[in-house]
Amino acid sequence: MREILNDIDQWRSQNKRVAVARVVDIEGSGPRDPGAAMAVNQDGVVSGSVSGGCVEGAVVAEALEILASNSPGRLVKFGYSDDEAFAVGLTCGGVVHLFIQPLNW
Amino acid sequence: MIYKTLADRIRNNKPVVLLTVIDGPNIGATLLATPNLENLGTLGDAELDRVAARDALGELEAGRTSVRSYGPSGQVTPEDLHDTPTVRVFVESFSPPPQMIIFGAVDFTGALAKVAKVLGYYVLVCDAREVFATKRRFPMADEVLVTWPTPVLIERGSDLGPRDAICILTHDPKFDVPAIQGALATNVGYIGVMGSRKTHAKRLERLTEVGVTQQKDLARLMSPIGLDIGSRTPEETAISICAEIIGRRVGRVVPSLRESTGPIHK
Numbered sequence A: 001m002r003e004i005l006n007d008i009d010q011w012r013s014q015n016k017r018v019a020v021a022r023v024v025d026i027e028g029s030g031p032r033d034p035g036a037a038m039a040v041n042q043d044g045v046v047s048g049s050v051s052g053g054c055v056e057g058a059v060v061a062e063a064l065e066i067l068a069s070n071s072p073g074r075l076v077k078f079g080y081s082d083d084e085a086f087a088v089g090l091t092c093g094g095v096v097h098l099f100i101q102p103l104n105w
Numbered sequence B: 001m002i003y004k005t006l007a008d009r010i011r012n013n014k015p016v017v018l019l020t021v022i023d024g025p026n027i028g029a030t031l032l033a034t035p036n037l038e039n040l041g042t043l044g045d046a047e048l049d050r051v052a053a054r055d056a057l058g059e060l061e062a063g064r065t066s067v068r069s070y071g072p073s074g075q076v077t078p079e080d081l082h083d084t085p086t087v088r089v090f091v092e093s094f095s096p097p098p099q100m101i102i103f104g105a106v107d108f109t110g111a112l113a114k115v116a117k118v119l120g121y122y123v124l125v126c127d128a129r130e131v132f133a134t135k136r137r138f139p140m141a142d143e144v145l146v147t148w149p150t151p152v153l154i155e156r157g158s159d160l161g162p163r164d165a166i167c168i169l170t171h172d173p174k175f176d177v178p179a180i181q182g183a184l185a186t187n188v189g190y191i192g193v194m195g196s197r198k199t200h201a202k203r204l205e206r207l208t209e210v211g212v213t214q215q216k217d218l219a220r221l222m223s224p225i226g227l228d229i230g231s232r233t234p235e236e237t238a239i240s241i242c243a244e245i246i247g248r249r250v251g252r253v254v255p256s257l258r259e260s261t262g263p264i265h266k
Helices: A002-013 A056-069 B002-011 B046-062 B107-118 B149-159 B173-184 B197-209 B234-249
Strands: A018-027 A037-041 A046-048 A074-079 A095-102 B016-023 B030-033 B040-042 B066-070 B087-094 B099-103 B122-127 B143-146 B165-168 B190-193
Touching (some): A002 A018, A002 A037, A018 A056, A018 B087, A037 A056, A056 A095, A095 B016, B002 B030, B002 B087, B016 B046, B030 B046, B046 B066, B099 B149, B099 B173, B122 B149, B173 B190, B173 B197, B190 B234
Parallel strands (some): B165 B190
Antiparallel strands (some): A018 A037, A018 A095, A037 A046, B016 B087
């Protein structure tokens, strides 16, 4: 979280809406531990990361959808065993659970 | 207000723990718990707030981040949880960074301080010689102190724990010996002392003279410092030291120079 604070502060000072995705759990081998965080603003600009680059693209799409739909947040799972593995799977074979929510607090 | 307090505390290296409902009623609800201060925010139920914040402060103490499950009013026993929805709470601990104290403002110090910063350490450089111990020479260090090891370790030693490291790079017995004595009086997780095998043998003699003879104390000293990976430059040496710190912290068997024989630089 520390490394994304400056970007978040800047976005909030520009009245941009911001969503935060955080790794809350991993199964098997995962690239980043729980607490790894990434922020996405309403324009799709990104700060930080939650994997080795494997799922960030999909996280941006989820984050923008959450901001657009006024969702309070949702759990999202990415992993090798998913049907969409080819689209957004983790090459390391693990499963990563993310919670993505609007930063409205 | 929650975010602002969280960001302030993270930036100032103050402990804080963030709780977020990630599943169940009130998904997305957020609570910030801080030792000895009022909670900010709510998970949607006062009793749940009380129980979860109490647990979270325990997790913070241990430096752990985890997901915990409760009933909607903070129930935790299996009987109470029967037939109620489960609230899953992500408990994210923000502990102050680990500390590295480097004694000796030498060539290796800048490289080690740089690598330690990459790894997230709060880095303090200390040397009694004011010409060498300057912020200008070590801009990457969080603090540069011109003083002797003993007062530094008396003042800060009680804050040091298993995650922290002391690296003694001076090669100078009048500095090394008090630094080692001071370091051994703390619970610091890693004590590395630079010098050749010959220097280390001589240092052991001096330590014996001042009464540092107990095997359990000497076993804490990693000297020669670092892993036996054939490092030559200050930067390579810094990597070998930090790799040794990581390996020993997590309890892996690593090829430390201390356990090998022969020349350090081949």
